[in-house]
Amino acid sequence: MRPTHKRRIWGWMAFDWASQPYYTLGLTFIFGPYFAIVATDYFLSQGADGETARAQSQSVWAMGQTVAGLVIAFTAPFLGAFADNTGRKQPWIALFSVIYIVAAAALWFMTPDTSSLYLFLLIFYIGFIAAESALNFINAYLPSMGTDEEVGKVSGSGAAFGYWGGLISVIIMLVFFAEMGDSGRTIAGLEPIFGLDADQREGTRFVGPFIAIWYALFIIPFFMWVKDNPEDTGQVPKMSKVVSDLVTTLKRVGKRKSTATFLLGGMFYRDALNALYAFGGVYATLVLGWTVAELGPFAIASIISAAVFTFLGGRFDSRFGPKPVIIFCILLLIVVCIFTVSLSRDALFGVPMAEGSALPDIIFFTLGCVIGGAGGALYAASRSLMVRHGHPDRPTETFGLFALSGKATAFLAPLLISVFTAATGNVQLGYLPLIFLFLLGLILLVWVNKDGDRDEWVASQQLS
Known part of the structure; x- marks a missing residue:
């Protein structure tokens, strides 16, 4: 029996729910800060002073994100073009799902005293690359989910649904597994369940297997209810044809002013946003000295905010279109960056605060x-x-270009953070470049047509 359209939408949204913990638990709130602590301790043991060790820790994390972003950027369009030629997306999603699960589970082996920082950095970002690559194929199903107005609502609802999944996963980790500082107990005052050893941070390290199990369980509805269209199935193309089709698409993009400027602007503002996600927990740990006890409520509040406002953003998108939503969000994030650069434990915008103040x-x-x-x-x-x-007949390639837009300069924000942090020896000032990246993206939106240019794609295809 063919799944109904409603089930297909729920199946599509299941990916957001299943994959979100890699970002909330892995990238931002549990593993990222844990990696920062382990890396800082390692550099201290090598003779670095406290500030230098924290800066080196942030630079190493930034390096991992840089390399991962480059890999995603330059493989996504080719994978998309290949999938559109074969009409098959599910096999790729299945492959990346296996890589995701294995990489996440392997994070368990990063002990507090490890010197294998780069090995676990590699493992984490292999899983991250798999998650992002699978997401490109997931996004390629979005045009088939309804009209422009319906797509905006589905996109917002799917992302919001994912955030609720992230919230539940964070609560489970904080209540039952992750240790609070030196207490050896969770945020609920419990010892980590399953007899996990708090001294070896096994509760925190369980984040890897937890992410893997969560994904394996909740990705099932996607594979049950979202299917490739058999009519689109084609022969496996030669790589020369894949490259030729991709080059043709890129040439067409160059002639579409709205598409080109949107992709270019996205390179900057999405790069800056990804850096905020990747370094939020690291910033809180290194600058404000937060432990899991403080990161827990922070994670819960920010995820609830993400779920609510992403859902509302989808409704505004459906009514007014996506461009006004994008502009408003970028302006908010610029304000965030200004405060981030100017905030420390002791001062805000250079104005000293009382010792022990809770204001920061x-x-x-x-x-x-x-x-x-x-x-x-x-x-x-x-x-x-x-x-x-997007090109209406090549959705996977279209979102491969979207991924390229979001990742082609993915090295830039982490690299600039790394360079500014190392040059100034100050973690806060390392975030200064993000302001300029958001501003560049905002300026380029001036030339983006709020209604897109799919009609021009069709016309150029008919003429070619």
């Missing part, structure tokens, strides 16, 4: 909620606007 914590807590809400709505609206600019 309150400010960053608020900033985290804004990042979650604005960032989620920004991503959902961006992929909705991509549908309006």
Whole structure:
């Protein structure tokens, strides 16, 4: 029996629910900060002073994100073109799902005293590459989910649904597994379940197997209810044809002013957003000295904000179109970056605060909620606007270009953070380049047509 259209939409949204913990638990709130602590301790043991060790820790994390972003950027369009020629997306999603699960599970082996930092950095970002690559194929199904107005709503609802999954996964990890500082107990005052050894941070390290199990369980509805169209199935093409088709598409993009400027602008603002996600927990750990006890409520609040405002952003997208949503979100994120650069444990905008003041914590807590809400709505609206600019007959290649847009300069924000952090020896000032990246993306949106240019794609295809 063929799944109904409603089930197909729920199956498509199941991917967001299944994969979100890699970002919330892995990238931002549990593994990322844990990696920062382990790396800082390692560099301290090698003779670095405290500030230098923290800066080196952030630079190493940035390097991993840089390399992963480059791999995603330059493989996505080729994978997309190949999938569109064969009409098959599910086998690729299945392959990347296996890689995702194995890489996530392997994070368990990163002990607190490990010196194999680069090995686990590699493992983590292999899983991250798999998650992002699978997402490109998932996004390629989005144009078939309804009209432009319906697509905006589906995109926002799917992203919001994913954030709720991320929220539940964070609560489970904090209540039953992740240790709070030196107490050896979870945020609920419990010892980590299953007899996990708190001294070896086994509760925190369980984040890897937990992410793997969560994904394996909740990806099932996608494979049950979302199917490739048998009429689109074709022969496996020669690589020369894949490259030829991709080159043709890129040439057409160059002649489409709205598409070209949207993709170019996305390179900058999405790069900056990804950096905020990747370094939020690291910033809180290194600058404000937060432990899991503080990161837990921060994670919960920011994810709730993301879920609510991404859902609302989808509704605004459906009514007014995605472009106004994107502009508003970028403006909010610029304000966030200005505060981030100017905030330390002791001062804000150079104005000293009383020793032991809770104001820095309150400010960053608020900033985290804004990042979650604005960032989620920004991503959902961006992929909705991509549908309006995409080649109607080559959706996977279209979202391969969307991934290229989001990752081609993915090295830039982490690299600039790494360079600015190393040059200034100051973690906060390392975030200064993000302001300029958001501004560049905002300026380029001036030339983006709010209704897209799919009609021009069709016309150029008929003429060629």
